[in-house]
Amino acid sequence: MYTQNIGSDLLFLKMGFEGSSKNNSSSVKEKLRERKTLFIILCLNLVFMLVEAIAGFFTGSLALISDAAHMFMDVFSIFLALLAIWFSLKPPTSRKTFGFYRAEVLAAFLNSLLLFVVSSGICIEAYKRFNNPTEVKSLEMIGVAFIGLCVNLVGFYLISGMNRENLNIRGAALHILSDALGSIGALLAGLVMLKTGWYYADPLISVVIAALILRGAWKLFSESVHILLEGTPRGVDIRSIEEAISSHKGVVNVHDLHAWTLTRGFEALSAHLVVEDINQGEKLTQEIKKRLYNEFNISHVTLQVETKRCELSSETCYETDSGAN
Numbered sequence: 161m162y163t164q165n166i167g168s169d170l171l172f173l174k175m176g177f178e179g180s181s182k183n184n185s186s187s188v189k190e191k192l193r194e195r196k197t198l199f200i201i202l203c204l205n206l207v208f209m210l211v212e213a214i215a216g217f218f219t220g221s222l223a224l225i226s227d228a229a230h231m232f233m234d235v236f237s238i239f240l241a242l243l244a245i246w247f248s249l250k251p252p253t254s255r256k257t258f259g260f261y262r263a264e265v266l267a268a269f270l271n272s273l274l275l276f277v278v279s280s281g282i283c284i285e286a287y288k289r290f291n292n293p294t295e296v297k298s299l300e301m302i303g304v305a306f307i308g309l310c311v312n313l314v315g316f317y318l319i320s321g322m323n324r325e326n327l328n329i330r331g332a333a334l335h336i337l338s339d340a341l342g343s344i345g346a347l348l349a350g351l352v353m354l355k356t357g358w359y360y361a362d363p364l365i366s367v368v369i370a371a372l373i374l375r376g377a378w379k380l381f382s383e384s385v386h387i388l389l390e391g392t393p394r395g396v397d398i399r400s401i402e403e404a405i406s407s408h409k410g411v412v413n414v415h416d417l418h419a420w421t422l423t424r425g426f427e428a429l430s431a432h433l434v435v436e437d438i439n440q441g442e443k444l445t446q447e448i449k450k451r452l453y454n455e456f457n458i459s460h461v462t463l464q465v466e467t468k469r470c471e472l473s474s475e476t477c478y479e480t481d482s483g484a485n
Contacts, residue, residue, distance in 0.1 A: 219297035261423035264328035271331035275377030289363035298354035305346035312340035
């Protein structure tokens, strides 16, 4: 029995496991560009957050105050995203052998929790306003909301060119998008109140915005938790992988099969193979490596080749229920 790591030809570089120094350099440049862009967005949001908060208290608009509170969360979330990028650029260590890729997933998870807090706070305050409507300075509210929308559109334009498969970037983008929705909501509420004097429009539109934020937060939360719990990568069918490996001539059995995501775009797999001839182990693993990469886009694979199936009671060997969720 021996272990053949078919990912051994992947270099352990500064960004972790990369196919080549060229790819590694490209990834580093992309992350540095993301860091620069996020810093610009952070500064824009920080300045306007202060303006909107002051304007919200001055006009008495819940929509503006809610949007300013949400923007505070945005500033914090973008800071988290920047921090996560900084960590992900750090090379692997003896204690963190995969590097710090998961920092980005963790930042996305924390951002989703912040979005839950923001949406809940907006709903609570809206409930109070429904019971006790407050007069709002509609014209000033419209002006501030318009400026806010412009700031958010600039931020969204800047972040739209980044890698949207990256959960960390998606979390930051979701905060900016929800801010843009908040500004649009404040504009609509201001126009309704200006024309009709119906002050219920302010808390009503705030609740709609909160619902939209909550919907996006749940998706981000569920996906980041799935990755943190070592769930099977999105779009990967573990049963199909098992069948693909088993179909190779010379493979008797596949067990202890696991596939997981380190961070979005970096999927890994490990499995035990029972083979007829141990001397064919090298050839089989290279063939399987190529197939897994071509068909499932999984490049980091570790296979343990065996001539006899290990006992299921073994603490180092587990049966995978490919039909389970």
